[in-house]
Amino acid sequence: MTAAALARRWEPVVWPLLTGTVLLMAWAMLVKLSGTDVFPSPLSVLRGLGELVEQGLLWRYLGDSLRRVGIGYGAAVALGVPAGLLFGWYPAVAQVVNPVIQMLRPISPIAWIPVSIVLFGVGDMAAMYLIFLGAFFPIVVSTMNGVRNVPAIYRRAGRNFGLSPAALLTRVVLPAALPQMLVGFRIALGIAWLVVVAAEMIAVDSGLGYLVIDARNAGKRYDLVVAAIVLIGLTGLALDAAIRRTERFKSVRWGFRNAA
Amino acid sequence: MSVRYNISDERPSEPVSHPRYQRFDAVVRLLRPLSFVALLLIAWHVAVRLQKAPILPGPLAVGSGLIELARRGLLLKYVVASLFRVTWGYLAAAALGIPLGLSVGWYRRAELALNPWIQVLRPISPLAWIPIAILWFGVGDLTAIFLIFVASFLPLTVTAMNAVAIIPEVYVNVGRNFGLRRTALLYNVLYPAVMPQLVIGLRISLGIAWMVVVAAEMIAVNSGLGFMIVDARNAGNRYDLVVAGMVMIGIIGLLLDIGIRSLERVPSISWGYSDD
Amino acid sequence: MTSSPAGTPAAPAVASSDKLRADGIGMAFERDGGSISVLEDINLSVRDGEFVCLLGPSGCGKSTILNIMAGFVAPTRGEVRIDGEVVSGPDPRRIFVFQERGVFPWLTVEGNIGFGLFQLAPAERQRRIAHYVALVGLQGFEKAYPRDLSGGMKQRVEVARALAVNPDMLFLDEPFGALDSITRLIMRSELLRIWEAERKTIIFVTHDIDEAVQLADRVIVMSARPARIQRIVSIDIPHPRDISSRHYLGLRDGILEAIGLAHKV
Numbered sequence: 001m002t003a004a005a006l007a008r009r010w011e012p013v014v015w016p017l018l019t020g021t022v023l024l025m026a027w028a029m030l031v032k033l034s035g036t037d038v039f040p041s042p043l044s045v046l047r048g049l050g051e052l053v054e055q056g057l058l059w060r061y062l063g064d065s066l067r068r069v070g071i072g073y074g075a076a077v078a079l080g081v082p083a084g085l086l087f088g089w090y091p092a093v094a095q096v097v098n099p100v101i102q103m104l105r106p107i108s109p110i111a112w113i114p115v116s117i118v119l120f121g122v123g124d125m126a127a128m129y130l131i132f133l134g135a136f137f138p139i140v141v142s143t144m145n146g147v148r149n150v151p152a153i154y155r156r157a158g159r160n161f162g163l164s165p166a167a168l169l170t171r172v173v174l175p176a177a178l179p180q181m182l183v184g185f186r187i188a189l190g191i192a193w194l195v196v197v198a199a200e201m202i203a204v205d206s207g208l209g210y211l212v213i214d215a216r217n218a219g220k221r222y223d224l225v226v227a228a229i230v231l232i233g234l235t236g237l238a239l240d241a242a243i244r245r246t247e248r249f250k251s252v253r254w255g256f257r258n259a260a
Numbered sequence: 261m262s263v264r265y266n267i268s269d270e271r272p273s274e275p276v277s278h279p280r281y282q283r284f285d286a287v288v289r290l291l292r293p294l295s296f297v298a299l300l301l302i303a304w305h306v307a308v309r310l311q312k313a314p315i316l317p318g319p320l321a322v323g324s325g326l327i328e329l330a331r332r333g334l335l336l337k338y339v340v341a342s343l344f345r346v347t348w349g350y351l352a353a354a355a356l357g358i359p360l361g362l363s364v365g366w367y368r369r370a371e372l373a374l375n376p377w378i379q380v381l382r383p384i385s386p387l388a389w390i391p392i393a394i395l396w397f398g399v400g401d402l403t404a405i406f407l408i409f410v411a412s413f414l415p416l417t418v419t420a421m422n423a424v425a426i427i428p429e430v431y432v433n434v435g436r437n438f439g440l441r442r443t444a445l446l447y448n449v450l451y452p453a454v455m456p457q458l459v460i461g462l463r464i465s466l467g468i469a470w471m472v473v474v475a476a477e478m479i480a481v482n483s484g485l486g487f488m489i490v491d492a493r494n495a496g497n498r499y500d501l502v503v504a505g506m507v508m509i510g511i512i513g514l515l516l517d518i519g520i521r522s523l524e525r526v527p528s529i530s531w532g533y534s535d536d
Numbered sequence: 537m538t539s540s541p542a543g544t545p546a547a548p549a550v551a552s553s554d555k556l557r558a559d560g561i562g563m564a565f566e567r568d569g570g571s572i573s574v575l576e577d578i579n580l581s582v583r584d585g586e587f588v589c590l591l592g593p594s595g596c597g598k599s600t601i602l603n604i605m606a607g608f609v610a611p612t613r614g615e616v617r618i619d620g621e622v623v624s625g626p627d628p629r630r631i632f633v634f635q636e637r638g639v640f641p642w643l644t645v646e647g648n649i650g651f652g653l654f655q656l657a658p659a660e661r662q663r664r665i666a667h668y669v670a671l672v673g674l675q676g677f678e679k680a681y682p683r684d685l686s687g688g689m690k691q692r693v694e695v696a697r698a699l700a701v702n703p704d705m706l707f708l709d710e711p712f713g714a715l716d717s718i719t720r721l722i723m724r725s726e727l728l729r730i731w732e733a734e735r736k737t738i739i740f741v742t743h744d745i746d747e748a749v750q751l752a753d754r755v756i757v758m759s760a761r762p763a764r765i766q767r768i769v770s771i772d773i774p775h776p777r778d779i780s781s782r783h784y785l786g787l788r789d790g791i792l793e794a795i796g797l798a799h800k801v
Contacts, residue, residue, distance in 0.1 A: 011369075011372055012372050015369060015372040015373035016372060016373055016374070016375070016376040016377065018373065019373040019374060019377065020376075020377060023377070038395065039392075039395065095292055096292050096296045097296070099296070099297075100296055100297065100300065102514075102517075104510070105467075112506075113478070115316075115502075115503075115506075118316070118499070190382075190383060193383050193385075194383070194385040195385075197384075197385040197387065197388055198385050198387040198388075198475060201387055201388070201390070201479075202478075202479070209385070209387075209388065212388050212390075212391060213390075213391065215391075216391040216395075222391070222392075222395065225391050225392065226392075228388070229384055229388050229389075232383065232384050232385070232388055233380045233381055233382075233383055233384045234380065235383070236382070236383020236384065237379055237380055237382075237383055239383070240379075240382075240383065
């Protein structure tokens with residue numbers, strides 16, 4: 001391989017490692033220089049992570065958070081996709097419902113927290129309800145748009161070949177709308193992960209979000225706070241990467257311009 | 261030689277409704293969603309009437325709650341407080357994040373170096389920064405502003421990055437062809453070309469910022485709409501005020517959104533949006 | 537001046553009226569470990585004020601040659617010289633006209649045409665813009681945005697923008713490809729009218745044989761990948777050309793034959 005080609009292959013690894021190292025060292029140095037005895041250095045965060053693993057808390061809390069996301073997100077998909085299909089299929093329905101959706105969207109799940117606490121008390125259900133709310137709208141909107149954007153030519157071809165409306169939906173419209181729906185699924189998953197952390201900080205007593213708050217309240221363990229934050233980041237990244245893999249399947253790859 | 265061809269014949273034609281009916285059309289178009297909203301309000305009222313224990317307030321109670329807040333002067337005070345924090349945090353995030361995102365999107369090395377770390381930081385809910393924010397800034401305005409900054413910074417950076425990535429190469433080539441060097445190229449080609457995507461990103465980030473300010477106020481400050489919601493519940497289960505607060509939040513969020521959407525209609529930006 | 541066919545090492549006599557010279561241009565892309573040769577041993581020279589067409593089927597690499605000549609792409613082998621200088625990058629003295637997609641959508645017609653004129657005083661700039669708006673026949677549309685224009689009108693904007701900076705050379709990459717055939721005929725005669733008024737050196741890429749024979753002084757016929765110069769045909773009919781004359785048809789048929797196509801469908 002030529003020198004240039006070799007450089008090209010290693011560049012995507014070298015550069016981020018370089019910046020990462022620089023950032024970590026800057027962090028460590030700032031901690032040293034400011035003389036703080038509360039804010040953790042990178043090393044103490046690592047040690048904190050080890051401590052969590054030892055106590056078994058890491059997997060337990062991670063599992064709790066993921067479980068809530070799974071249920072809330074699953075419910076959002078189960079309800080959101082049919083709703084989106086309905087709205088997209090009948091434009092008259094969309095015209096009526098769309099403004100309401102646009103009005104409800106800005107109200108963040110966070111603002112629904114008091115309502116959910118009233119309805120479900122403090123605990124799992126409240127968190128899952130909030131996750132559902134957060135994930136529901138992107139899924140509905142992207143499904144709706146996906147159906148609406150299916151080119152009329154596809155529908156006509158389907159009818160030309162004698163497909164019934166049900167078959168038209170499953171064999172033409174759904175596959176054609178799938179790429180856009182997947183984008184919505186991905187956004188919704190990102191939101192679900194954000195919401196679960198926020199909900200756990202307020203309304204439950206386990207999970208990574210709870211860990212962030214508890215570590216501070218129960219003893220100013222900021223090393224655990226930052227460790228929890230790092231975990232949140234990495235898990236969110238893993239979730240996103242997982243859902244991006246679905247974009248690679250041949251049956252949807254055509255809809256994504258830069259499918260690697 | 262050639263027959264003189266009338267240029268006006270080339271212009272694409274568009275059907276336009278008669279001016280007399282245009283206002284009528286607009287009113288009719290508003291009627292459908294408005295009537296749906298009215299229907300929802302009625303359904304809400306009925307549902308409240310039917311509930312066993314008087315927990316959730318009906319639309320009338322919420323309405324009077326809003327009036328009460330306005331009369332006590334709290335409504336204006338809290339709205340201003342929340343808006344103030346959003347403005348500072350959001351503008352700071354835009355001033356830092358957009359140039360950063362544009363540079364990262366433009367220079368391949370910068371993207372390779374920084375993108376992985378951006379992707380790691382993205383899934384972290386801004387609320388998770390609360391303990392750190394309180395540690396650094398205590399309980400008060402600065403904490404809220406910092407949280408809004410954190411919440412808006414990365415989304416804006418990522419939007420700017422993506423906006424640069426989708427600039428058609430032909431525009432850059434035209435710029436280089438006409439002799440534009442680095443700065444002139446950035447100013448005359450890059451900025452105008454990223455505007456449509458950027459404005460969309462600004463709109464979405466503003467929505468997020470508005471959501472975060474409410475959450476931050478619920479937890480970390482002593483004024484503002486978010487605080488009002490929590491306070492109303494703690495200080496006497498005034499759920500009518502709680503929902504009134506939520507309605508206020510929704511309305512202001514909608515107004516902010518409409519405000520930014522008007523930016524999208526400027527011709528030097530609207531070119532980037534396909535006619536729906 | 538003819539160029540040597542592929543295979544013969546070229547050492548053409550240097551004529552001082554050569555505006556552009558391409559020597560031994562080769563272009564290869566790396567793909568999946570191997571290299572694909574797109575261009576092989578292209579040698580050609582163009583005189584000042586000439587109108588030259590590169591003709592060939594789609595995808596044969598003629599756009600690549602144009603991009604190399606304009607300085608957007610560096611060749612793997614060989615070099616291009618314009619006015620004796622080696623081409624190393626794009627330059628306002630030689631403007632590339634893309635299909636109408638190169639028009640900036642955020643600027644009005646005026647804004648686009650005046651894009652390259654940033655070094656002029658405002659009064660002079662306005663005068664030039666007005667001149668070229670009139671030259672391409674877009675009076676009345678100065679304040680219009682590209683989204684309100686048809687394809688042919690956007691193409692005119694691009695040509696006007698290119699001419700406004702008074703370049704020595706114009707490169708046109710299938711500029712009329714996106715237009716319907718009637719508009720294409722009109723645009724061809726407009727282009728000739730403008731060329732006769734301003735006499736730039738023009739290198740024009742097309743896959744349309746009629747277009748090449750109608751417009752060019754010389755037609756350079758290219759073969760498919762890897763692209764080589766197959767034949768150079770001089771069109772010595774003065775403008776305006778009668779497209780039904782025997783001379784015209786004979787030249788056209790010659791090209792058809794060279795490409796290997798029969799002239800009955």
